Amino acid sequence: MYKVIYLMGYRFSSSKCLTICLGLTFIMGCFLASLPIQFDLAALPKPVRHQISSEFPPKKRLALIVPFRDRFEELLEFVPHMHKFLNKQKIPFHIFIIQQADSNRFNRASLINVGFLLTRNDYDYIAMHDVDLLPMNDDLKYDYPDKAPIHISSPETHPKYHYDTFIGGILLIKNEHFELVNGMSNNYWGWGLEDDEFYVRLKDAGLNVNRPDNIKTGPEKTFKHLHNKMYRKRDMRKCYNQREVTRRRDRVTGLHDVSYVLTGQRQLTIDTLPLTVHNVQLICNVNVTPWCRCPEPQKPSKS
Numbered sequence: 001m002y003k004v005i006y007l008m009g010y011r012f013s014s015s016k017c018l019t020i021c022l023g024l025t026f027i028m029g030c031f032l033a034s035l036p037i038q039f040d041l042a043a044l045p046k047p048v049r050h051q052i053s054s055e056f057p058p059k060k061r062l063a064l065i066v067p068f069r070d071r072f073e074e075l076l077e078f079v080p081h082m083h084k085f086l087n088k089q090k091i092p093f094h095i096f097i098i099q100q101a102d103s104n105r106f107n108r109a110s111l112i113n114v115g116f117l118l119t120r121n122d123y124d125y126i127a128m129h130d131v132d133l134l135p136m137n138d139d140l141k142y143d144y145p146d147k148a149p150i151h152i153s154s155p156e157t158h159p160k161y162h163y164d165t166f167i168g169g170i171l172l173i174k175n176e177h178f179e180l181v182n183g184m185s186n187n188y189w190g191w192g193l194e195d196d197e198f199y200v201r202l203k204d205a206g207l208n209v210n211r212p213d214n215i216k217t218g219p220e221k222t223f224k225h226l227h228n229k230m231y232r233k234r235d236m237r238k239c240y241n242q243r244e245v246t247r248r249r250d251r252v253t254g255l256h257d258v259s260y261v262l263t264g265q266r267q268l269t270i271d272t273l274p275l276t277v278h279n280v281q282l283i284c285n286v287n288v289t290p291w292c293r294c295p296e297p298q299k300p301s302k303s
């Protein structure tokens, strides 16, 4: 007995039917293999994009270093502003808030030294950046300062400081130059003069300071200075021999001997924009710089 199959009116034995089926499969396979291969690329899952620049050579990376204590309202305005401002310039950057978390007087220069040590392996240059100074003119370019440091907040455009050798506020410097001058002096506790001392360091190392030369907006409109001097009083006290020592160039302290303890690190966002906060306890050698804590002035007695 063998099975008989009727197909489209024809009579086939089952073995014949199997042969025909195999034959048809083979012909279909050959036909499909001969077709050109087409993928719908849009339908494929997208690869995960990491922040690797396709530019060659790759763009230099900027660590925006903000020495900081007790300026939260300013920070809330600073972070969104800087993201918008630097994204327009397509600068790869990250904001590092170096928050002084000890009971010594504020030391802007030592905080910048610490910020540099924390970022130098991953970034190519730093901006030492006041938290309360917002650049308003898009012609202020935060480009890699290859030849020499770039002073963004020049005396012609800074809202408050107009002397020739002023380099405070916002200064860009590449890692090699910051290391060359041994960073900033650690002797400046309280407000002022640390930037003037840094200017002398740069000069002694033969480094010029470049400034943007095409800015027409003047001291009124180039920056917004979020500084109410009644509310944010500058700590101008001078005690012990502070005045005498801080008038002179410091050839001893700097990047290599800044003394500190890291007490915490946080990744934050403000309006979804990322920043890193490092909490830093600066260690003061009171034998060398006793003015890191000025004694409170004696109140007159009531008798």
Ligand code: UDP
Pocket (backbone or CB within 6 Å): 066, 067, 068, 069, 070, 071, 106, 108, 129, 130, 131, 132, 133, 168, 169, 191, 227, 234
């Ligand atoms: N700063 C701070 N807390 C302070 C003092 C200063 O965060 O108690 C930081 C902040 O980034 C500020 C910068 O140091 O923008 C410069 O200080 P300040 O604004 O007092 O100096 P100015 O340039 O206005 O004389």
Ligand code: MN
Pocket (backbone or CB within 6 Å): 130, 132, 225, 226, 227
């Ligand atoms: Mn200020």
